[in-house]
Amino acid sequence: MPRAEVAGAADLHAHTTVSDGTDSPSRLVAQAAAVGLWGVALTDHDATSGWAEAAAAVPEAGVALIPGMELSTREGFMSVHVLGYLIDPLDEPLLAETSRIRESRLTRAEAIVRRIGKDYDLSWDDVLAQTTEGATIGRPHIADALVARGHVATRSAAVEGILHPRAGYAQPHYAPDPLTGVRLIRAAGGVPVLAHPGTRGAEQVIPPRRLAQLVEAGLFGLEIDHPENRRDAKARLRTLADDFGLAVTGSSDYHGTGKPNRLGQCRTAPEVVERIIEEGRGSSPVLP
């Protein structure tokens, strides 16, 4: 594993057209350079198929690429995302799980569209028209189709309206539990970080007992500096990070034009990036 000369901060959470972002992987890397980052992590939902294109863009852009993924997991009814950095993209158990999740995301999206189609002019082809071939499908793609059909003004309005579970059309997709997710990422040589763990406020932050299990399974850190984490939750999470000796990351969760989050808006300190690179053994960072 080459040791990086981490000269500046990195944004360790970004999406592309491989999932529900709007930039291609190469454009993401170019944008990372444009906003002055030392490095960027590519973390598409349940997929690593953007890595090669992103890596090819590194020499010209002059920024480092940390290959990663945002693994979908679920605790009861609550969706929990686990970032996995420097995983082995060919690790069989992880591949089996992500295939199963993507397959379930697809059948779930078709079911959601069938239900919406009873009340709105919307077809599966409308959704496909908003989706890059092979992409991990999510509600954002259905949202884009609703925008294209003129039913809502923006992706955010759709996600918070017609596609919100309370509207009655949405349903969950298959996902393993977070403990399984953390174990899978570590077993694939990756470095697991709990994504945006404070979006639901301090009351809903993961209970210490549950966190202890994730730490025992190899959890590396908490993504505390994230645009959607609430202030009260962040304070609680900082205490938990101290208590459990967890690293703290900061990242934008950039989705291109699909979300207001700006690339580089939140960043991770160089020393934390260094530790991730030291611990990751499933793949290597791509340095300029």
Ligand code: AMP
């Ligand atoms: P899904 O993975 O299908 O459950 O859809 C959830 C995805 O929607 C997440 O990856 C979010 O990034 C995205 N999302 C959530 N809220 C918004 C929003 N307000 N605007 C755009 N995208 C959103």
Ligand code: FE
């Ligand atoms: Fe997303």
Ligand code: FE
């Ligand atoms: Fe997420």
Ligand code: ZN
């Ligand atoms: Zn994300």
